[in-house]
Amino acid sequence: MKEAIRYLNNAKELLAKSPIEDNEYTDVKPVREAFGTMYLAILEAINEALTEKGFKKKELPKSVDEYRIVLRKHFSVHNGKLMRKFEHLYDTLHIAGYYRGLICNTVMVKDAFKMSKEFIEKFKLSSRLN
Numbered sequence: 001m002k003e004a005i006r007y008l009n010n011a012k013e014l015l016a017k018s019p020i021e022d023n024e025y026t027d028v029k030p031v032r033e034a035f036g037t038m039y040l041a042i043l044e045a046i047n048e049a050l051t052e053k054g055f056k057k058k059e060l061p062k063s064v065d066e067y068r069i070v071l072r073k074h075f076s077v078h079n080g081k082l083m084r085k086f087e088h089l090y091d092t093l094h095i096a097g098y099y100r101g102l103i104c105n106t107v108m109v110k111d112a113f114k115m116s117k118e119f120i121e122k123f124k125l126s127s128r129l130n
Helices: 002-015 028-052 066-073 080-097 106-129
Strands: none
Touching: 002 028, 002 080, 002 106, 028 066, 028 080, 066 080, 080 106
């Protein structure tokens, strides 16, 4: 999951570009970019696990629906919570954080990082079971 962690670190660097006032990021653009990068970290973790399973680069999912299918088929057999966590992260990171730019509170951003890292770690463990 080396590449996924690299993406998370890049997201932290993006956040460093936004000033904070009263526990709120005042420049939403780098915050949105950070959320987008965190979401990509999640996808990269899945891609890395699929590659370990023998998937070629051209066979990797190209849409969120394809990621859902792959998760159900190859990973959720041993860990049904993984799919729910993926859906929650999709809604939080991609929709609320990146697409709509609704999350600027520093505590919520920190929680999103924590959830992302936990998913990557759990995903790493789950991918080893299959």
